[in-house]
Amino acid sequence: MSRFSLEGAIEWTNYWITQRSGVVIALFLVLTLVFAGGLGDIELDEGTEGFAEDVPAQQALEDVNQQFEPPFEDDQPTTQLIQRGDNVVTQEEMVRMLTLQQRLEDDPTVRVEDSSSFAETIALSIDPTAETPGEQADAIEAATRGEVRETVRTTIEEQPEVEGLLSDDVNAQDPSASATIVTVTHTERGDPGGDLDRIDHIVDSVGGDVIVFGQGVFENEFEAVIGDSLALVIPVVVVLILGFLIFAFRDPFDLLLGLVALAMTIVWTFGFTGLAGIPFSEMLIAVPPLLLAIGVDFGIHAVNRYREERTGDRSPGEAMSIATHQLLVAFFIVTGTTVIGFGANMVSDLPPIQEFGVVASVGVVFTFLIFGVFMPAAKVAMDRAREGRPIPAFGSSPLGSEDSILGRVLPAGAIVGRKAPMAILVVALLVTAGGGLSATNVDTTFDDEDFLPPDEEPGYLEYLPESVQPQEYTITATLNYLEENFASGDDDQVTIYVEGPLRHDYALESINRAGQDPPPSIVTEDGEAQSESIIDVIETQAENDPEFAALVERNDLNDNGVPDRNLEEIYDALLASESGDQASQYITDDRRSTQVMYSVEADADDEQVTEDINELADDYRLDATPTGEIVVFQEVSDLILDSAIESLILALVFTAVFLLVIYYVLEGHFALGIANLVPIVVSVALLAGSMPILGIPFNVLTGTILPISIGVGVAYSVHITHRFIDEYNVTADAYESLLTTLRGTGGALTASMLTTFGGAGSLMLALTPILGQFGVLMTISVVYSYLMAIVVLPPTLLVWARYFG
Template sequence: MKLFSIFSQAVRRQPVAIIALVLLLFFLAMELSQQVEYAQGFDTYFSKEHKEYKQYKLFTKDFGTSIASAYVFVKGDDVVNYETFEYMLKLGDVLSTIDGVGEIKSPAHSIVNRLGYLPQDEKTLESYAYKLAQFYIPKRSFALMEIEITASQDKYNVIAKEIERKLQLVPKPTGVVVEATGNPLVRYQVNQAISGSMKSMGMAAVLLMVVILGLVFRGVVSQKRFLMLPLVISVFTAVMAYGLMPVLGIPLTEVTNAFFPVLIGLSIEYAAQFQSRFEEEMRKGRSAFDAAEKAIFSVGTALSLAMITTVIGFLSMVFSGVPSLSWFGFLSAIGLIIAYLLSLTFLPAVLVLLSGRVGEVKEKKAKNLETFARGVARRSNLVLILTVVLVTAGFYGYSNVGIQTDFYKYIPQDLPAIRKMNELKSLVGSQDRVILVMETDGVDMDTIEKFDAMCRYVASSEPQVTDYSNIATLLSMYGMPKNDYQLENVLDRLPDVQKKKYVSGGELAAYFTVAPMDWLEFKDLYERVKEEINFYGLGQGYYLTGDVVLKMFVADLIINGQNKMTLASYALVFLLLLFVYRSFSKAVVPLLPITTVIAVVGGVMYLLGINRTLVSASLNSLTIGLGIDFSIHIMERYLEERRMGMSPEDAVAITVSNTGRAIITSGLTMAGGFAAMMVSPFPIMRDFGFVSVISIIFSLIAALTVVPAFLVFIESLRAKRMQQQ
């Protein structure tokens, strides 16, 4: 190919210039990496065109709330007393000065809103507290303050810092402990965890690569000073890709932070394949320049196909419809292209400059691999039968793998804000709310009464709806108006932050609190609530929104996204292989072991109880993109040996004993990159890293068994046909 000629000529004529250019780009990337921004939450899960997400954003715009709350825990031996309630009022006044903070609720605020003052008599205070705000006092030693957040999500970090700071400003009663949690504080702590996670995963990946290269690649490299060169290539690749993030406008999220260890593991494959062939040519007595040129042309096609198919696997994540997955796939694809270019330019340039003359080196035969390969070739029918059995059993498990849509389960469970959120749930139960937004001709008493009646009907019809509130709920706290004139007067007196929660122009909002349930149960409830609203026939139009509604649609994204990504990966890779080889059988061969692996890994996930998540939904396309590399390298070398006149069995033996060592190194280092995710504090990353390692190991085994077995099986069929003719 002309491209390989360009690479080899550049390495022969300008090796120093290539090295200098790469070093310059590396240091530039390190500087750019300081400008990387962070993002998380629904904005990273839904595209801007997603219907339900647009409704969610419309609600936050119209009603001036982000449907998020921060919470303050007030703990003590007995918090139902005048001194503690007075403290909550003072704390509320201080917190309300924070930009982006709306209404503040607490048992003390509920009493003042009804009476206009805080009773000093302890019995009167206690009576009103349990009558008006029982929810905010789940037990005498615990009171809850709820802080509604009206700012957009990009302000959450600032708000979280301010809440924590202002909690220290108001003197607390003796024996009272105050703690904060809620969405803004969770997001703030998650951002800090993301940065730490990437650093820990990166360090773990590098350490694993050192160990794996030292154990496996040592048998390939004759000059031990070059043993870690593939790791140098992978680190350069990961840093360069990271430096491109601010240029491309890609933020660091709980999903994209995984690309760093992944690229470290994946990039080594290309470098290891090239360096392995370079060493093989050097052992034949070639000069360093000639060995590099021969290696570029020999492995260039396989590396190119492997790179393109892997890039297809990553780019297929665009079909998921999830921005964070699309960013992860796009960034990883760019990183692989960088690794490919470095492996065929920078690596050979370093090798030809530093190799010099090499003395006689005895070629190390991989006897165990050769014996194994001949066994596979002779028992190809048995290998294929076992493959069919594994695929059948695996697909049963694959179809029954569960789905995790609770975002709080995706993030570190030991974060202080998360521990407090779990404590809150254990005390007061679910705070999942379905928000109904309905258009009306105008807000008058007749409309409000009918709207409240409909909400009451929905709540009474559905046992899983535990509570509800709307504008009528708020009005009843100030004395329900008798007519439109009184309504107008009451609405004028209501604080804007309270009123806007329920009324926006001609729209009314109602909040239904629902019991904890999985996404399938909630999907049934969601559909039933829509049917009941339609049956009641009030309003010109409506929509349902809220965090729990979006979580349900995340499950749809996981299922539909996985199917789209898988089909796109299969189709694009098959068409590419068909175009390159002009042979249906050669296009199918690399896909056979991958199909086996997808089924087997699904079965393993089912047996171990590992659920699908937004990240692991990409596993099939990643398996196709990553695992097919091994199959292509095996098939390419096999076809090369067959063209040289080797028998099918000898071709398999030579392929596995030579190329097999390189792909075992590649597979183990690739697995090491994903295994580094298992040190992440994010459960979503740990599970993904674990199943990815299993996928890679099975892909490696399948490439060394299923591919040779199928190639020999095809050859035997052709031989029988020729004999019959």
């Protein structure tokens, strides 16, 4: 785009803003109605599932879950009842639990198909004919206390598998346990967790300390935490922004106009989200505060610059034409760099991060249109309507005038920079290097806990009105309780999903050899990996069936217990035997897929486990894919780090190119783009270096912060640089131009920094850790960008003027 065509575009836009403002206002209001229609189409997407959609380990895990179901089980939803107390294996407590099970099964709204518990096992040991939970409760109640205690003792000793139903503090000699888990299976229709309110009511009717836990609770609370977080964050953002607007505008008419523009920004952005079919995830909670802050930034600059021009008794049209002639260019540059910053996240391999980048980028473009075109047009129309009418003028002076406090403080960067510009730039270089060095220690995480509400409610909630109090959350507390009181299971196991022709003679030998001398995090037994596979089922059946043992021996050429020929015959005989149901957990009917589950050291970190299981999988002759929660979460963590680095590099490169090109087009100087980047690079390095110091890792949301900080931070530098160039072209005095810029634009910059600070800081009130951490980093990023723009940028521009001006 040449400067001539850019000038033409600005003049054309100015014509519509100043001469046809009514048409512009009508058009934007119509578009607002169109986008408002999409708000009703927004769907919620809670939880972590969306982040792992395209991860190979997750796809393998889905295949495993689909193809290898345990015998007699299906995908019926379940709810867990966690009974707690001084001793849950007493006669009274087991009767209480069985009574609860019976009441749940009797209630048609809960849709219970079956339930199982430790109390049921004890009751059947006492009376094998007791079929229902009610009959089982009667059997325990009819027995003597001594008989019940002895049955509990012998059951724990002789059936160690039932210990998984009891807490880790179980004592078999003096029968006691502080907690037990009851599993309730529902029919497939209806809510996955059954009617939760009804279950809670039945639990209360029985008494005792029982926690209701399961998929229904998860879905209910995951969905509620999004609404509750928005209910906490948005009002705070509105109040803060309202306060800043009052301070910046000091005019109720301008304040009302600013609020209308902000509301339009949100309606346009999330109306687009609904129309585009993009689900609203927890990540998108961060978008409204950011857009509101950016919108206020634009609004303050527009009104402040307009007021500067109105001081000379110019008409509203003339003043706005001069103001927008400069601001539209600055807004365009800021919008371009901010879109690059947000949009860089679209290169991520994680769909929710891509969607976050899309929604935020589109929202920034909408913000530019509303605050760059609609608001100036509405301001012109409003001020024309106020002329000649007995309406008070209110506050109309610009922020940062020479006599104000800001006007005396803000030029400090230029004053100090004039004396030793190169020294300040050397210090900035050293600070950048230090921040980059510190950033190498940033951790990367991905965990359910990032999305869960807090274990304990934050203290500030008690001061909120009851109408906005969030619901009571139990997920995190329950998960912590289970982790602390019950032996872990799946967390200590990973799976290798094997695909290929399992009929080939080498198939089972390949699986067996892969487990020889495994990597260190894999649990071993006699030098071999401790695993569960179709080989174990073959060995078990051979021990109990002489005829099958003979078949295996005839086809075991190296006499190691693993058949290596005629495998089709082996599989047919195995599946037809009493071990057939167990074998179906490990091999598919078409003999093309199998799973091998390996035990891993409980104290090994996820990264080491994932690295080791990948190494083990490489030893398979067939196509082997490691999977399991440990592997899936680690792969997502790796993708988060890769995305953070890729998007940062992409944002830096594209922002640099954009600034170089735009400043060459506008001013004929590539070097201005480089000068604009200097404070941004320093602030990004400082931000990345602050993360390990604050103990904040890269997660799915904080991993987007670095490119976003480039986009948001460039705004501060662009406004100062662009205003400086306009002044410098008139005065040819770099120092005086900087003083004028920092007093005028610097005042608006300070106000916009405070609004962005408040908007981003409000995210710290959200109920999920990732949003709070993102809020912390955004507020730090805003402060760094602002300080670098008024401290590092002035000496940079003075150096530019000395060598290139």
